[in-house]
Amino acid sequence: METMGKRKILIVDDDHHFVAALVTFLTGHGFEVLKAYDATLALKFARKEPIDLITLDLGLPAGGGRFVLANIRKFEKTANLPVIVSTANVEEGIQKEIFGLGASDFIAKPYDLEVLLEKIQAFLAPQAPEAPEVSNP
Amino acid sequence: MSQKNPENKTDRSTRALVSRELGDPHKRLLSVFFMTGVIPVLALLYILRVNMAFGVKALAEIGPVLFFAGLIMTLGSVIGYKIVRRIIARAFAYAAQAKRADELKSSFALSLAHDLKSPLLVIKANISNLKAGFLGALTPKQEETVNVCKDVADRMNTLIMGLIDTYKIEARMAEPAKDSFDLRDALKEQVRECAAIAGSKKISLSEDLGFQALPFEGDRAMILRALHNLLSNAIKYTPSGGKVSIKASCADSFGLIECRNTGPMIPTSKLEKIFDKFERLEGTEEGQGLGLAITKDIVEIHQGRIWATSGAWEPNCFIILLPLKEK
Numbered sequence: 001m002e003t004m005g006k007r008k009i010l011i012v013d014d015d016h017h018f019v020a021a022l023v024t025f026l027t028g029h030g031f032e033v034l035k036a037y038d039a040t041l042a043l044k045f046a047r048k049e050p051i052d053l054i055t056l057d058l059g060l061p062a063g064g065g066r067f068v069l070a071n072i073r074k075f076e077k078t079a080n081l082p083v084i085v086s087t088a089n090v091e092e093g094i095q096k097e098i099f100g101l102g103a104s105d106f107i108a109k110p111y112d113l114e115v116l117l118e119k120i121q122a123f124l125a126p127q128a129p130e131a132p133e134v135s136n137p
Numbered sequence: 138m139s140q141k142n143p144e145n146k147t148d149r150s151t152r153a154l155v156s157r158e159l160g161d162p163h164k165r166l167l168s169v170f171f172m173t174g175v176i177p178v179l180a181l182l183y184i185l186r187v188n189m190a191f192g193v194k195a196l197a198e199i200g201p202v203l204f205f206a207g208l209i210m211t212l213g214s215v216i217g218y219k220i221v222r223r224i225i226a227r228a229f230a231y232a233a234q235a236k237r238a239d240e241l242k243s244s245f246a247l248s249l250a251h252d253l254k255s256p257l258l259v260i261k262a263n264i265s266n267l268k269a270g271f272l273g274a275l276t277p278k279q280e281e282t283v284n285v286c287k288d289v290a291d292r293m294n295t296l297i298m299g300l301i302d303t304y305k306i307e308a309r310m311a312e313p314a315k316d317s318f319d320l321r322d323a324l325k326e327q328v329r330e331c332a333a334i335a336g337s338k339k340i341s342l343s344e345d346l347g348f349q350a351l352p353f354e355g356d357r358a359m360i361l362r363a364l365h366n367l368l369s370n371a372i373k374y375t376p377s378g379g380k381v382s383i384k385a386s387c388a389d390s391f392g393l394i395e396c397r398n399t400g401p402m403i404p405t406s407k408l409e410k411i412f413d414k415f416e417r418l419e420g421t422e423e424g425q426g427l428g429l430a431i432t433k434d435i436v437e438i439h440q441g442r443i444w445a446t447s448g449a450w451e452p453n454c455f456i457i458l459l460p461l462k463e464k
Contacts, residue, residue: 017259028266111258112261
């Protein structure tokens, strides 16, 4: 199985069953995982833990998803952190709103975990070492 | 702070809709009432004229008859006016009720479809874990069962997304954009996309898009969806080795799209019903019966028409007529 090294992912979702499944999936693919079921815990982890990527459910209770995203972009440490936002909301303009809030990518629920994995890998793929300069003889 | 009352708004819009359809019924009734009320007066004038010509006897013989006839007509028109007015008032109330019930039904179905997404996501996630072997190695029999579960979950996903699309379009939540494009380009794109599916079923897929441009203004994504549904539906119901063809042409100010397939004949009684939600032909198990319903909604949003023809000696044909952009 292809692993990506121990990159740390924060899962922010209030559905415990889904989080359990996603944890199994991501750890199975070699990631280290942190989980937060609400906005407060999510922001605490984002500030204190060294995190490489966040998967965020926009539909956290009481507008928590939007709150988390907006605040993550405010902290200097997490301002450029990749955040993949998922939502079951299909209203027109939702994607525009999400990207406007600072999302790095978007995925509509219900999605295949394999599709989410591809998106994560796109952000966390190890950068290819720069080719050494070839000097002309 | 003032609050808008959506029910009043619905009533007003329904009333306006019915008034527009029927004209202003009260004004019409009043004019009928006036006309019928005028009849006895005219009759009396006529009697007076006859009386002048033939003497008092004529008035004595014909006069009462005409007078009572006029009286009955006047009374009748008054009673009739009240009855008809009550019927129309009830019709307004029923129309408003029916519209509210329809809106409630759509809103309920939409929120139900939404609510189904979360449990489905959990099911799909666990299936992914099982398939990946993260919960232990599977025996071949278990793997087969997991694959069946995955197929069913995918079908459920398609159904939910189809339902959401249908009700979104019905509720006009998705206001169509006004993109300018050539209908033939949209068709070419969809033919390309469906070629692989047709190939896998050994179905010959041909196109005849002509040379004349079909400029169109509307929601490109929606039209692509409608054309995709049309083609994939034709491929789905055509047996292996059959033919599907798509033709586009200009008919006056309309773009005419004809999609033919050599699938089983569609019974005449089903030719209209196949565009209803969840309607599938007997003996078919594929699909959720939403594709053509969505296509019809999209075509109608763009002021177009769609219908189907089928016969024992001719291929099934689905025809779409869309108004072209004025030059």
